[in-house]
Amino acid sequence: MRAIWKGALTFGLVNVPVKVYSATEDHDVSLHQVHNADGGRIRYQRICEIDGEVVPYQDIDKAYDDGEKTVVLTKEDLASLPSEKSREIDVVEFVPSEQVDLLLLDKAYYLEPDSASPKAYVLLRKTLEQTDRTAIVQFSLRQKTRLAALRVRGDVLVLQTLLWADEVREAAFPSLDEPVKISAKELELSASLVDSFASDFEPEDFTDDYQAELRTLIEAKLEKGDALDTSETFGDQEDEESGGEVIDLMEALRASVERTRAARSGSSKDDAPETKKKSSPKKKASKAS
Known part of the structure; x- marks a missing residue:
């Protein structure tokens, strides 16, 4: 370092x-922009609006404009x-x-x-x-x-x-202003669901799925070019539905608890008896570029 x-x-x-x-x-795959018609690289240039010339970075200063006057601040000014x-x-x-x-x-x-x-x-x-x-x-x-x-x-x-402090936005959501009644049974089932996912946090257990899939896609396109059929690489993918309202919260909690318990029970049978390692639901990375 x-x-x-x-x-x-x-x-x-x-x-x-x-x-x-x-x-x-940062380990994300580095991508740049190209023209989709011919693959030409898109580049950005710093052009002076007065003379139309491309200006090298070392010749660029900063300025403040109050609406009437412009004050140029040189590198020496800022360093002082x-x-x-x-x-x-x-x-x-x-x-x-x-x-x-x-x-x-x-x-x-x-x-x-x-x-x-x-x-x-x-x-x-x-x-x-x-x-x-x-x-x-x-x-x-x-x-x-x-x-x-x-x-x-x-x-x-x-x-x-x-x-x-002033860079953090206030979370003001009208939907949370109305009182919500939570039953003891709902809270009990929710706590059971939390317990079924309980584990020790090990960051190395998580991977960035998007970046791994992106690298797979790049390697496949390098091999097959634009003729690549992505369904052959990743299989047919259906769009996940999102934003749906849970109609029966109690039933959803109960089903979730039963499913995670069944998954844990199945995993524990596969573990060697001497290890008795506690299994947990599959961990997925939340990061997406």
């Missing part, structure tokens, strides 16, 4: 030099901002970890100690572990002030940027 930023974590008078690395990466020059990740508070709303979580970064001795780094990590607190920090990265949560993952400190 290559560090994308260097700086220091600061809380009180404690200074922890760190290197910052992107914690995630005090926040942009700062190389500090400032801890502003330590909060109970459960108070960090998952909806706010954004991009994740690993922090590596960047000093001869990692003692201050390890001290901060152990303190967060023992107190069950998350550090809320502020820093500047790529011309933005970032709010982030600093937490522990294994032996590493992880910096996870947070959305600002």
Whole structure:
């Protein structure tokens, strides 16, 4: 991995030099646009509306228009901002970890100690572990002030940027304003259904089905070209119905519980007696590109 930023974590008078690395990466198949008539590559160019010339990226500045005047901001102007020059990740508070709303979580970064001795780094990590607190920090990265949560993952400190409060939309749905009566039996059956799906979360058990199918399609088209019959590759697929109203909720819950119990029972018979591994319904990835 290559560090994308260097700086220091600061809380009180404690200074922890760190290197910052992107914690995630994208493995999606890379596609580009083509003209459907002849397969020609579609390319985008930055063209100046005054002289009609194509402008190299290095010759492009940014500007703000208030409706009457335009102010051009050069790279030097932006680099001169005090926040942009700062190389500090400032801890502003330590909060109970459960108070960090998952909806706010954004991009994740690993922090590596960047000093001869990692003692201050390890001290901060152990303190967060023992107190069950998350550090809320502020820093500047790529011309933005970032709010982030600093937490522990294994032996590493992880910096996870947070959305600002005004970037999260309010969920206001009139359909939820009316009171809904839930019977004890419905709640009991629903809890049974949850229990039938109960498992330990193992991220590696999940795969991106869409990307796997896309790669299969690409390989088949490379082999057979446009003459490919997709039904031969994937079989005849029927569109799944969606949005249907459940007429009998109790019956749907009861049938779901019975089906998952039967599936679990069938799977457990196939397991070796000595393993007694608890089976669970097939896991499918929710991600789709």
